[in-house]
Amino acid sequence: MGNPKPVIKLTNVELAQPRSIGKDGTHLKTQVADQSHQVDAIGFGMYQKSQEEETDVCDVYGELGINEWAGRKNLQLMLDDFQVSPAAQKVQELKKVYLDYRNKRISTEIINHFDDVVFFNEAYYEAAKRSKLQVNMVRYDEDVSGDNVLIYDRPHNLDLFKKFIKKNKSQHTALFFHTNLANGYLKPDMVKMKELLKYIYSHQNIQANQMDLVAKYLNFEKNDVDFYLKVFFELNFVKMVNGFVEKADASQQRELIESPTYLKRLQRNEVEKILIESNFDDLLSWMSDYDCHC
Secondary structure (H helix, E strand, C coil): CCCCCCCEEEEEEEEEEEEEECCCCCEEEEEEECCCCEEEEEECCCHHHHHHCCCCEEEEEEEEEEEEECCEEEEEEEEEEEEECHHHHHHHHHCCCEEECCCCCCCHHHHCCCCEEEECCHHHHHHHHCCCCCCEEEECCCCCCCCEEEEEECCCCHHHHHHHHHHCCCCEEEEEEECCCCCCCCCCCHHHHHHHHHHHHHCCCEEHHHHHHHHHHHCCCHHHHHHHHHHHHHCCCEEEECCEEEECCCCCCCCHHHCHHHHHHHHHHHHHHHHHHCCHHHHHHHHCCCCCCC
């Protein structure tokens, strides 16, 4: 008793649905929110400041209280102050450098407006070399000197992308991340892998060229069966004998990540999640830990 109310700080939260209240419209009513929680907030004389910030993501300071109205009690935050969070400020700075071209259609004419086009995959690089592109084409590990750069395709693992953005000093870089893969990289399903392995162990005379029938029987996608089978061969869980898939006489326990195919799939899943599936702000937030512009 007698102590001042504690001032709490909430970092990297959004001032959602801001609106002006009061006779002169100078007061702010908003919700302080993150991805899973929100609380009503009031800031006296703060509406104009909320409109002047470049982003709604802020560090917020205030005192918790109870708002009682019409017999209902709700948690409420009385704002003392707020400021753009350092993390959000980095994102705003990176938006001046990076452009979101993901999921866009991009023509040869547009590509030719860039100084450099960067490739992570040799197949795309060689195909572009044979095309009519009138632009400097470079691999990701080569020097990029242009001010306006397009990253054409996506890397197979995030470490390659980190290395690139650590040294990328271009003024503007468009992130296209093209791929021919339509449905993304599916996460390996451990239950299905065990079910397929159990089926192989309990059945004889399974011909390698009849795995499509096994996939149909188990109600699996054929591509998944091919992937799982390749992992099993690499880990010596199964073997090929005269064209038949059989249980191998494995002498030791093996972890799935010991399979190059399985490890590569996990790396590509990580690429999908961060570079492709995330919204642009979240992608730039992740990039800010490695990008040389920050």
